[in-house]
Amino acid sequence: MPPRDAIYPANSARHALYDKHGYSPAVRAGELLFVSGQVGSCEDGLPEDSYLGQVERAFANLGAVLEAAGCGFDDIIDVTTFHTDPEAQLPIFMPVKDRFFAGRPFPTWTAVGVTWLAGFDLEIKVIARVPKA
Secondary structure (H helix, E strand, C coil): CCCEEEECCCCCCCHHHHHHHCCCCEEEECCEEEEEEEECECCCCCECCCHHHHHHHHHHHHHHHHHHCCCCHHHEEEEEEEECCHHHHHHHHHHHHHHHCCCCCCCEEEEEECCCCCCCCEEEEEEEECCCC
C-alpha cells in the first residue's frame, strides 16, 4: 500500500487551525487526493460576512489545497457539499459552482442539508485524482 502524504497549501496562516483541530487539509494516497471539507474562512479562521462570500472563499481555499497537491478543478472526481439552508442557498451556490465545473464530464456531486457547520453556512469536500508527473 502506498504511503499517505499530508498536503498543506503554501503560505497559509490557516496551518495553525488545521493543527489546532487535528486534521490535514488533504491527504494524498497513491493516485488519489482526499480533501477535507473547505469552508469560507478567511486566513484568521473567521467566516466571510455573506453567504456568497463564503462560497467564493470556500472555492478559493479548495483551489489552494488542490494546487499544493499539483491538482486542479479538472482533477476532481467527487464533490460533497454541506449546506445549512439548501433551499435558500443553492440558487446562490450554483452559479459559482458552475464556474468551476463548467462542462462535461462533471464530477459526481452530493449536496447535503445540515444544521451545524461551526459558524459557517457551506462546506465543500472533494476527492481528486493526482495527475501523473
